[in-house]
Amino acid sequence: MSFKAERQRLSAFFQFGQSVDCVVFGYDGSELQILVIERGAEPFFGYEALPGDLVRMDEDIDEAATRILHDLTGLNNVFLDQLKTFGSVQRHPLGRVVTTAFYSLINQTKYNPRPASWAVKARWKSLGELHEMAFDHREILQTALDALQRQVRQHPIGFELLPEEFTLAQLQGLYEAVLNTQFDKANFRKKILSMEVLKALDKTQKAVRHRPARLYKFDPQRYHSLAKQGFLFEV
Amino acid sequence: MSFKAERQRLSAFFQFGQSVDCVVFGYDGSELQILVIERGAEPFFGYEALPGDLVRMDEDIDEAATRILHDLTGLNNVFLDQLKTFGSVQRHPLGRVVTTAFYSLINQTKYNPRPASWAVKARWKSLGELHEMAFDHREILQTALDALQRQVRQHPIGFELLPEEFTLAQLQGLYEAVLNTQFDKANFRKKILSMEVLKALDKTQKAVRHRPARLYKFDPQRYHSLAKQGFLFEV
Incomplete structure (x- = not known):
C-alpha cells in the first residue's frame, strides 16, 4: 500500500488537537507564585488558566510552548522544560486535545508579564489566591508542584527563583x-x-x-x- | 460563539495523530536489553522499532500505552511510566504524529514476549544488537537510557530488573x-x-x-x- 493510501486508511486517527500549557513558577520573596492568565476565549471564558493554546500543524511542540507563552504573556527567553503529557479523553470540551505541559522557574524581577492575544489578564498569583481553573489545569499545576518539590530536594534548581x-x-x-x-x-x-x-x-x-x-x-x-x-x- | 462554531473555526488544528511508544528495559544477567518489534506495516516496514502505535480517539493515552504494548508483544500487567513527548513536525511520514513515550523496567524472566497484530517479531535485544530503528525511535531510546542512568543513581529502581x-x-x-x-x-x-x-x-x-x-x-x-x-x- 502506498503511504498516501495508508494515510487515507488511518484518517480516522488524525483528528487530535495538540496543545501546550506552561507552568511558570516565581517567588515574590515570601510566597511561591504561578503565572496565570484570565481566558478571554471559549471554552472556559473568564476562568483562570495556565498560559496555553493549540499547537499549529507546522510547529514543533517545544517551539510552540515558547511561542504561546510569549503570545499570551509577553514573556521571552524563558527556558521551558517538559513536565508531562495529559491525554484523558474528556479533558477538552471542543474535541480530543492532548496537552503537553512545560514548566519553568524564573526570577520574577526579571520578567514583566502583560496580557496579549486572547488573554485578558496575565499575572502572578500565589497558590492560595487561585480560583477554579480551566480544563484540567489544576491537576497539571499540582503535578508541576509535586515535581518541583521533588526536584528542589535533589537538585539545586530552587535558586533559579531568586x-x-x-x-x-x-x-x-x-x-x-x-x-x-x-x-x-x-x-x-x-x-x-x-x-x-x-x-x-x-x-x-x-x-x-x-x-x-x-x-x-x-x-x-x-x-x-x-x-x-x-x-x-x-x- | 457556540462551542460547535468554535470547534469548526479551529478545525485546521485538529489533524494531529497521537501515538505512544514503549521503551521496556530488561536485564538478561549480563546485558541491559530492550524489547523491540520488527514492523510488518508501512511506514518503515521491516525495521526494528519500539512497540508503539496510534492512539484511538476514544482512549486515554495511558490506557493506550498498556493496550498497544499488549497488542504487539503480548505483555500484560507492565507498569509504564511516562518518559517524554516527542513532537517534531517531520517525525512521521504519514502525517503530523506526536508520540508520547513510556518506559518500564521489568524482570525478563517473568514475561515472555510474542509478536502479534502487525508486529512480525517481538524480542529482547541488547543495545549493541540493534539495527537502524524506525522513526525517531533511536532518539527516544537514548532519552530513556539517559533517564534510566540518572534514576538508578538516585532511586533504588534498578532492582526491578532483577x-x-x-x-x-x-x-x-x-x-x-x-x-x-x-x-x-x-x-x-x-x-x-x-x-x-x-x-x-x-x-x-x-x-x-x-x-x-x-x-x-x-x-x-x-x-x-x-x-x-x-x-x-x-x-
Whole structure:
C-alpha cells in the first residue's frame, strides 16, 4: 500500500488537537507564585488558566510552548522544560486535545508579564489566591508542584527563583515556601553551607531596617556539577 | 460563539495523530536489553522499532500505552511510566504524529514476549544488537537510557530488573550494565549494604559451580521510603 493510501486508511486517527500549557513558577520573596492568565476565549471564558493554546500543524511542540507563552504573556527567553503529557479523553470540551505541559522557574524581577492575544489578564498569583481553573489545569499545576518539590530536594534548581545575590534568610524562605514547611535557621544554614554550592560575597544587603545580612551567590561550577549529578538537600 | 462554531473555526488544528511508544528495559544477567518489534506495516516496514502505535480517539493515552504494548508483544500487567513527548513536525511520514513515550523496567524472566497484530517479531535485544530503528525511535531510546542512568543513581529502581532474590554480584553486574562502567567489588558491596535497602537471606545460590553466594532481597519498607525520598548511589 502506498503511504498516501495508508494515510487515507488511518484518517480516522488524525483528528487530535495538540496543545501546550506552561507552568511558570516565581517567588515574590515570601510566597511561591504561578503565572496565570484570565481566558478571554471559549471554552472556559473568564476562568483562570495556565498560559496555553493549540499547537499549529507546522510547529514543533517545544517551539510552540515558547511561542504561546510569549503570545499570551509577553514573556521571552524563558527556558521551558517538559513536565508531562495529559491525554484523558474528556479533558477538552471542543474535541480530543492532548496537552503537553512545560514548566519553568524564573526570577520574577526579571520578567514583566502583560496580557496579549486572547488573554485578558496575565499575572502572578500565589497558590492560595487561585480560583477554579480551566480544563484540567489544576491537576497539571499540582503535578508541576509535586515535581518541583521533588526536584528542589535533589537538585539545586530552587535558586533559579531568586535574584542573583541573596541572603541565607531569602534562600531559607524560598525552600520553606516551595516545600510548605519551616526549617530551623541554624540547621538550614549549616546544611546549605556544607554543600559548598554558595559563594559568600563581600557585600551585605542595602536599605533594610535590621542589621544587613551577608549576600551570597552560587558557585556556578559547583552548582552545575551538583545539578547534573544530583544531591540530597535533606533539611 | 457556540462551542460547535468554535470547534469548526479551529478545525485546521485538529489533524494531529497521537501515538505512544514503549521503551521496556530488561536485564538478561549480563546485558541491559530492550524489547523491540520488527514492523510488518508501512511506514518503515521491516525495521526494528519500539512497540508503539496510534492512539484511538476514544482512549486515554495511558490506557493506550498498556493496550498497544499488549497488542504487539503480548505483555500484560507492565507498569509504564511516562518518559517524554516527542513532537517534531517531520517525525512521521504519514502525517503530523506526536508520540508520547513510556518506559518500564521489568524482570525478563517473568514475561515472555510474542509478536502479534502487525508486529512480525517481538524480542529482547541488547543495545549493541540493534539495527537502524524506525522513526525517531533511536532518539527516544537514548532519552530513556539517559533517564534510566540518572534514576538508578538516585532511586533504588534498578532492582526491578532483577529476580526477587539475587546475589550482590548480580546487582553489581546490573549497575555496571546500566551505567556502562565497572565498579570495585569491595567498594560496591560496602556502599550498597550501607544503604540498608537489602535484606540478607539465609539462603545461597543453587546449581552454580563456584562457591554459592548469599542471596538478598529488598527490605520493602526501606525500599519504598528511599524510592520516594531519593538517595544517592555514588559508587
